[in-house]
Amino acid sequence: MCGIVGLFIKDPQLEPELGSLLSTMLGVMCDRGPDSAGFAIYGEGSPGSVKLTLRGPEGTDFAGLAAGLGLPATIRDTHAVLTVPVGQEMAVRASLAASASGIAVVGAGERMEIYKEVGLPTQVAKRFGLERMAGTHAIGHTRMATESAVTTDGAHPFSTGADQCLVHNGSLSNHRGLRRRLEREGLAFATDNDSEVAAAYLTSRMRTGDTLGQALEHSLDDLDGFYTFVVGTESGFGVLRDPIACKPAVMAETQSYVAFGSEYRALADLPGIAQARVWEPEPAKVYFWNRLQ
Structure with missing residues (x-):
């Protein structure tokens, strides 16, 4: 329904x-x-930056993940929003795919958070x-x-x-x-x-x-x-x-x-x-x- x-x-x-x-x-x-x-x-939003909304299992160390990437993050329960310079987006996505098991990127954009x-x-x-x-x-x-x-x-x-x-x-x-x-x-x-x-x-x-x-x-x-x-x-x-x-x-x-x-x-x-x-x-x-x- x-x-x-x-x-x-x-x-x-x-x-x-x-x-x-x-x-x-x-x-x-x-x-x-x-x-x-x-x-x-x-x-x-911040011109020249993209927000990546991440979702992970309960207890995910988003703060440590963001610190390891050298990026600011807003953490809300099982989600976190990374603010990434546009030129680094593909590299950050590749790093997440390779080393952040269980983390999914559910949205991306200058202003959108999901x-x-x-x-x-x-x-x-x-x-x-x-x-x-x-x-x-x-x-x-x-x-x-x-x-x-x-x-x-x-x-x-x-x-x-x-x-x-x-x-x-x-x-x-x-x-x-x-x-x-x-x-x-x-x-x-x-x-x-x-x-x-x-x-x-x-x-x-x-x-x-x-x-x-x-x-x-x-x-x-x-x-x-x-x-x-x-x-x-x-x-x-x-x-x-x-x-x-x-x-x-x-x-x-x-x-x-x-x-x-x-x-x-x-x-x-x-x-x-x-x-x-x-x-x-x-x-x-x-x-x-x-x-x-």
């Missing part, structure tokens, strides 16, 4: 409250996805201190595993491109064939989750020159199934429902924010929601909000 939430801040004065607002939205979606949860948050774990969404948000995080926009997911195991690897969001990630509600019927095609293009997969295939598909299309909007439009022809996608990028977030639109979705917009929820109750505690324009996104229509506009 799963639950999706997203929040795009238009008023800079609301940016310090991004994490707190998203945490509440995730908590409301607990009963749509009690198995695991995750979120991507877009905060401050956190996900098994457990109730409220507990996952608390473990990572989501309510204290600030930023311009964020997306989140609560998972009810129906087609793959309940694991942290299977939790959303999935990222296969810099500062880009995807959360997905629904099911893709042709993901196995699409996975094989993408693997021939050189894309690698860490899980059996069809949502990771959808994320990789968008990355593949954008490598050929598509904008994100064009990639999402092409997905309507290339991806079979029923789904809602919410995609985060460095500059904003987008929404797409399949042509049938059988999965529930609702959006709200005020002068201060744009919000997405699988159900209206996920938006009910947002400030000014009583005055918001509220609507159900149309089938097969790409919506996108960009902070650079």
Whole structure:
């Protein structure tokens, strides 16, 4: 069943409250996805640097790992964010692969950080201190595993491109064939989750020159199934429902924010929601909000 939430801040004065607002939205979606949860948050970045979000087993010595690499790190429970000069990213990835057993890179980008774990969404948000995080926009997911195991690897969001990630509600019927095609293009997969295939598909299309909007439009022809996608990028977030639109979705917009929820109750505690324009996104229509506009 799963639950999706997203929040795009238009008023800079609301940016310090991004994490707190998203945490509440995730908590409301607990009963749509009690198995695991995750979120991507877009905060401050450093030009010329990339954030690598690492995930490791409980008890991982992230402080020692970061010290050995000579890099600053922000440690949050089972995750850590390394700030790496762009020119050193490939060397750091190679070093992690060679010597840091059990460590996975779950996201990379100038501004994006990704956190996900098994457990109730409220507990996952608390473990990572989501309510204290600030930023311009964020997306989140609560998972009810129906087609793959309940694991942290299977939790959303999935990222296969810099500062880009995807959360997905629904099911893709042709993901196995699409996975094989993408693997021939050189894309690698860490899980059996069809949502990771959808994320990789968008990355593949954008490598050929598509904008994100064009990639999402092409997905309507290339991806079979029923789904809602919410995609985060460095500059904003987008929404797409399949042509049938059988999965529930609702959006709200005020002068201060744009919000997405699988159900209206996920938006009910947002400030000014009583005055918001509220609507159900149309089938097969790409919506996108960009902070650079």
